[in-house]
Amino acid sequence: MSSPSPSFAVLHLFSTGSYSRKQGLLQVGILSLQRGQSVLKEWFINPEVEFGRSAYQQSKISKEQAKNAETWAEQKEEIQAYLSTFTHVFYFQERHEQAWLKYHVVAHMDHPPVLADLALLSSYFLPHLNLMEMADLVALSSAAQKKPASLPMHGALAALHDQLFRLIEVLLQNISSTPENEPGQPTLFMQLLSQVLALGSLHTASAWRALLLATESVEALESPNMAWLTPPATVETPVLPFHLRGLFTQWLPTVPEAPSVKPRPDILPPNNKNIQDALQAWYHRYDLPERYPQMQYSLFCNKAIAGKGTFAAEAGTGTGKTMGYLIAAAELLRLNPGRKVVVATATKNLQEQIVQGEIPRLRFKEGLHAHLRPAIVKGKNNYLCLSALLNIYDELVVQGKGYIKEGLSWLYLVMRVYYTQGEIEEIPQNIRAVLPDTSRLLAEANAQEVCVPQLCHEPAKCTYARHMELAYAADIIVTNHHKLLQFPPKLTELIKHCIIDEADQFPDNARHALSIGFSLNMLEARLLRPLLGTNMRKGFLDVVGDRVLKGFETETALLVMDEIDSIYRDCQTVKESSDRLQALPIPNGEQRWQEDVSFEERGRWVTRNYSADIEQTLQELRTAIQFVAGKLERIHKLLKKPDDKTYGRLETYREKAAEFADTLQKITSDFPSRKWIHVLEKGSQYWSVSKVPYYLQFEMETLQQAYPSLLFTSATLYVASSTQYFRNQLGRTEPFDQEIRQLSPFNYEQQEQVQAVVPAFIPCFDYKMPPAEKQAWNQIAMETLLKCIVALNGRTLVLFTSRRDMDAAYSWLHSRLPAYDIELLRQEGTSLWEIRRFRQEEHSVLLGLDRMWSGVDFPGVTLSQVIVFRLPNPSISNPLVAHRKEVEGGMFWGKFYYPASQHKLRQGFGRLVRREKDKGAFVILDSRVVHSSTMNHFRTELPVEITSFDTENELQNWLLQDLLPTLKLYSEWERRAISLNPSVEP
Ligand code: SF4
Incomplete structure (x- = not known):
């Protein structure tokens, strides 16, 4: 059956908000991609819901235009019919628009096109561009400044036309053509893809389709009716092709010549x-x-x-x-x-x-x-080891079972080396989501973990070594x-x-940096899985076994096979001990350290205590790992071929096993100790133990010397x-x-740059208050929080000290903010997307923890209010804080506890004003800052006076009559025509 000839289009939607109640569509644009004759069709949609002003401003569609347009139901058929004329449709949309696309536009079409996420494709093929969203494309696009006159297009599509074309061309031309059709050399992408896809016996012509499917849904690759994806019964034995090896050299930056000048021994100080x-x-x-x-x-x-x-x-x-x-x-x-x-x-x-x-x-x-x-030097664990990547290729292609997902992950890592000089920081979330094997391969090719310089295949091209060379120069x-x-x-x-x-x-x-750590996940990823393999990939022990049976005389082969069998048994013991550790309860003040310092948050437990069971199981684990190391060494000696890469890997794994055993010995040897803080962490998916130094004097002296x-x-x-x-x-x-x-040159008070206030009518918080009181406290704190956010129409960062508080506030606000058209964002991990979204969407509120107190900048009006939900006192459950309390005794409070909280409050305050013209409000919802004699030290740390309000009315008057006019937001408030005393029920 012949398939229709491919036809491509880019689709752009403009929808609003991520709330189901407020979500609506304003525009659909479809740009058919044909060189020289691209055609744009667009439909304005009557959204049938009331949007805030900002939605119309951003879309550049007038309220009238939308009101006079036909509804989605009236235009749906026509739009879907036009979409059906394309085989492939690219989109580059925000999360809520993706949902629209999938569930409203493409759903139930008889002949839907293949949808391809451009953000994902560009993340994969052009990782250095770091294109996370439309705004990045716009920034890249030269067309953003000059809209082509020949194309009467609207909004983002017009601005992006050239850039999209360029991107799609790169992807299409490099992927969809076959080498046979190419005059001269096949392209680099084609070379790579043809090698990787050969794993699944794919014809290269199918590569594009496979890739699209992979990027849309990895599961599609494993669908039983995709016969062309079925691995062949026998896998040929390709060697790493020359052009692929060549790729490893192409990333290398030129090292400038080291200066020939010898520095003079005495300094000539600048005056x-x-x-x-x-x-x-x-x-x-x-x-x-x-x-x-x-x-x-x-x-x-x-x-x-x-x-x-x-x-x-x-x-x-x-x-x-x-x-x-x-x-x-x-x-x-x-x-x-x-x-x-x-x-x-x-x-x-x-x-x-x-x-x-x-x-x-x-x-x-x-x-x-x-x-x-200049040169930038990062830790060795930020770089990929090329030698390890070659080894993985060997296992994947030569010895492996042709598992395409791993192949695509491997290819992605190779492309990162090529485009980003071997760095592995910030693998984008979209890649991790569709190619989960990437994280595992990363662990197996991490330069810090796998480097054995004497066994390196590619010392001259080592990414880490080259960065160090740059540093020397x-x-x-x-x-x-x-x-x-x-x-x-x-x-x-x-x-x-x-x-x-x-x-x-x-x-x-x-x-x-000076701590020593061990985790069961690391043991699994860096030793057990590579040695034993997975359902999809052969383990290294099997690879050694195959080679030995083929290439060695019987006596040696038998001895080696005995050792391999024995390692399998030891690995089984290691696994059993690991399972036992994972199942053991986390001790809570039972042993030696009397303090109750265990705490639990989102299923994660942390403690400084060991129990006898844990100590004994760690000991068993260490012994079993030592056995594995010893036996790997014996195999290495039997084979006597230290220069072959397979045997080189034996040495790598032996070293890794020995290092794990040694680390466990070091961690458990001196518990408890004033000098070290022992930390046990446990979650449903991981278990770790570490030892962190308490004193830094010695390191500081070394640094000063x-x-x-x-x-x-x-x-x-x-x-x-x-x-x-x-x-x-x-x-x-x-x-x-x-x-x-x-001191900061900003004169906060004189220019009314920052006003700091405390709603003192909120009762003082007390961790020990009974549940009913806590609930009442929570209700009034949340209502006040909502008022402040609504008054400023978003533009607020709320800082929390505990994830539990942040999650509770998120749930409470989630059902209430949609009524005001204010987008709610919450920190998740590094939260790159949320940070960018908060910068972009003025009418949004970001709830943040730890890193939001100090590590982010939001200049301009998008951040006009910082709200501190609770005073940032250090948590006594934190292992370092608990250890300090024990070691420092009565000195702890004055020496560490109070200063730490004052310091953090200053950091939070610092988020508000980043530029000379920034203005805003700093609201502390914790009234202990004015009512508690032990907490008013906070007041002295801020460069402005704190005003306290004894009634809700006072707060409200300040918001409307003082703050909004100062921030020049009062006319916006009047236009919104809402009340600050709304029903707070959702
Ligand atoms: S020197 Fe080490 S990190 Fe660099 S490529 Fe060789 S083995 Fe890998």
Whole structure:
């Protein structure tokens, strides 16, 4: 049966909101894709529901236009009939529009086209572009500025036309043509796909279809009627093709020549004039006004970077901290060629901002610092090991069973190497969702986990090694806190100047970097599964067995097979011990540590306690893993071929097994201990144990010795006008050699930039209050929260200290906010999508935890209100906090507990004003800040006075008569014509 010739179109919907009650469709656009004669058809739809103003503004469709249009029911047939004329339809839509597409537009069509998610396809084939949504395409599109006159198209499709065409062309041309039809060399994509799809005996012509199906639904690949996907009975034995091997070299960035200049032993320190001139040149270049606070801060940084000792500098929001220290570092490097400066940050965001934003701005052509050579170095576990990828290919294709999903995952990782220089951070969620094997392959090809340099197949092309080479050749190295503590001594020796930015997070990050951990999931992913295999993939032990039976004389083969059998039995014991551990109850204050520090949240348990059962089972587990390591070593000796890659892998797994056993020994050897915090964590899907150092003095001394000039800097380093709390966290008893506090240049109070208030009529919260009282507290807190959000029409970040509170607020608001057309978002993991959505959708509210207190920026009107749901007191259930309480005794409260909460409140406050013109409200829903004598220390930490309201009326008057006019939102409020005393029932 001949299939219809392919015809492609792009579909765009404009619908509103993610709420079922308010959801409606305003427009459907279908762009048929034909070179030179693309045709757009579009339909306006009467949504039959009332939308907020913003929906019409964003869609650029007038209310009248929508009102006069026919309804969806009236136009549905015509639209569906037109859609049926295409074989493939691409879409690139937000979540709620995808649901519309699937459940209202395509559902029940007799001949629906294959739907292809462009976001997913571009994530897969063009991972470096990081296209998560329409807005990214718009930003990429050159057509966004000039709409082609020949195409009378509307809105997003017009702006995206060229970009979509380019993207789809790349995908189609590279995938759908067969090598036979290509004149000359097949394309790179084709080469890759043909190899990978050969696993399933697919003809390459089917690749496109397979891929589309894979991206739409991986399950479709396994559908029984897809005969062409059935693996062949026998698999040929391809070798890794030359062009595929070649791919591994193509990512390599050029390493600039290392400077021939040897740094002079004594420093030529930049003087104040050098720094002032450099800053002036920069202001001039970018037409910026002079900033006195930045100048002061930069002069101090110069003193620190070019001097000797340990320095601390706080630079409040708006100072221009990053450029302040970069200018000082750049001047030092200009006057002292051959020297190196390292900048360590807590977040990837800041690293990228420095390397892709700030340093390129410093290197303008005619400027003083045009020749700065930056490099970014991440932890080894951020890179893929090419040697391991080759091994996996070998198992997948040569030895494997031809499982296409794994093949596609493998191909995706190869493409990431090609496009992103081997980094594996942030595999997008859409890829993880359709190709879950990717996470597993990632664990098996993680450079940190699998690197055995003496057995490496590709040392010259190693991604990690190449990044380190770049670091050796650079003069300014940007890294993270973890990695700084793990720099090879050879590199550390070359660096004399160290800047630690976001330093308030350094003590916790340092502890994390120095901790030792073991988890059953790691054991499974990195040892058991590769050795034993899965239903779909042969295990390494089987691979060794096959090779031995084919290639060795009988006696050796028998000995090896005996060892392999024995390893299978040991692995069984390992599994049984693992199952036992997973089933054992988590101890709660039973053993040695008397405190009740276990806590449970969303099925996750954390404790610092061990029980005798747990200790004994860990011991059994360790012994069984040691046996596995010993037997792998014996096989290795019997085979005596250390240079062959199969036998190289034997060594890798032996080392891994030995390392697991050793880690377990180290973790369990000294429990309990003042020096270490032991942490057990258990969830339905994982079990882990770790040991975190409590004291950091030794590491700090090592750091100070390694870097004669060490500068700690951050936007929030002081608590109660002192760096004492920060020093306590570092374990540093003496003061810093010099310190400076450069306050934010924003005059919060004078310009009414921020108003901080407490609804003091909410009763004081008490963890021990009876359930009925707690419920009453909750009701009044939620109603107040709703009022504040509704008054500002969204534009609110709500900060929580516990996920349980956040989830409860989410459920409460979820049924109420749709009535106001305010979108509700909640932090989930890294929450990249939610953060972007909050920036984009002004009328939205974001509920956030931990990282939202300090690690995100929302400049502009989209964030006009920060609400602190409960004062951020440290949780005594947190293992570090509980340990501190025990070790520090009576000192704990003044030395750590209160300062930690004050510090966090300042961080939360800092979210509100990111730019000079930002204004907003800081609302603390926890009335203990005014009523409790033990909690009013919080008040001193904010740069503005807190106003308290004793009645709901006072709060309401302030919202409507003071805040909204100040924020210039009162006329919007009047237009909305709603009440602040609505029925709060859903
Ligand atoms: S040096 Fe190590 S991480 Fe790099 S490719 Fe070789 S084995 Fe992998």
